[in-house]
Amino acid sequence: MRVIIPLLLFAFQLGAIVYARFVPTRYFCWAPYDTQTEYWANATVNGHALTAPEFRQRYRRPRHGFDNRSPQHVIDMLQQVEQKRAALGEKASVVMQYRVNGKAPHIWRWPASTPKDETEK
């Protein structure tokens, strides 16, 4: 076990490094501080626009903030919260504007009724 467990962990990490080449996320592949994502998000739940504290409580992130990894990590968090809450009957909409490494901003929306990820003109 003292050898097998480390070897399995290493195999998993190498697999994650390869997997990261095909997806936008960067989980468990050792990409710390490789991307700077700045975002601004607003959410409305059952017709109520969330205040800053309400937003933080729901998504465990501030409405405006930074993430030192792929923007998909922020999107994952917002999207997965809403997917779970939708099962409880909540109707929410989220709009997030974000920019990666200071480049032109993008917009992500939930639910994705409009094009899922668009560059702001």
Add this chain to the structure above:
Amino acid sequence: MSSTTTAEQSGSRNAPSASKPSWNPLKCSGTDLPKNLAIMVKTLAIAALVVNHVRILPDPWLPFIPFLDRFPPVLFQKTLQTLFLVSALAIVFNRRLRLFSLIIGSTMLVAVVSSKAYYGNNKTFCGLMFLLAGLYKPGTPNFFRWQLAITYFGAGLNKLLDPDWQSGLFFENWAVNRLHQPLYMALNSRLPSLVLARFMCWTTIVTELAIVPCLLVRQLNTVAVFSNVVFQASLCLFEGTTFTLFFYSMTACSLALVKWPDQPSPVFYDPSRPLSHVARRFFAWWDLDETFHWIPLESTPRGRSPVYLFAGKTVYSGFRALQMIFLLNPVTYFVLAAIIASLQSMPADVGAFLRRMIVGSSLVLLAPPLAWIVDRLFGPGTLSSHPLPGPVRERLSA
């Protein structure tokens, strides 16, 4: 930490001591881990306790492993916190280091996979360091070296394939818009657009990828250890932060790559020089593990080193010997980790300034280049150009 010319993996040669472990947190001999691993886990435990990492251990929230959010959140979080705190304290006080390293490492890794809000490379790496120490068995391969190699490979590869790193855009945005780094901005303003940013990006990529073969080829381990410490210290100096637990974990990992003397190291000193007595008293005062055995030289010709240190089969003289006495004393690492970690409670700019001062001065004072300069300017020079005194030579040839 400098590795000696005989740097070895933490295998059977760094065997745990047979003496009973002390409750004194500044001591670390007699535990069930080799001394270098004991220092590593204790340093990490001290840092984790001082920054109060236990308070951010999560309840299950968007876990990577779905069933984890079926546990009652408060019970789950309190269990993690209790295990973390008990294990960290046990490690600091030298109780069952292997077992409690296994527990705290597992706790951190469970926390990482149980919450996307908690997830982070620094916590994952720190958890892995504890876990690998907990799984340590004499004679097994040095998995710390493998782990560090995978980490640098993943980090270097991701940057290499990222267009924003290739062009320097990442660094430009990070240093100018995020950090407002004054030195970078001043230098950048004198150069063509993105030249400095591209240089920094490619230096980072090359460094990270070059460390990988140095880790995997044992003969190059000294280079790997030195490069790892200098690179991580440079990141800390540039940003002024420790990236949560990343700085502590990555630098402490170097301890797992070096051979630690398993016997008290003899230090021959010249009793005719007052400075030798001052040095002996100073270093003996905080040599709680009795790592050094100070022996007066009966006769030393003028111009020779006032101090000779034997560490394993390597002998150091002059300023380099004093550096090594610092580096081979576990208290050095505990105190540095505790001081740097304690700065977290300060205002951000004050903490960053002090952190830079401590990391920068430690790097300068304890790294080989300063010893090389001092010993050539004021000291005895190299061992090859200045023969050892008789008793030291006899010891070396014994």
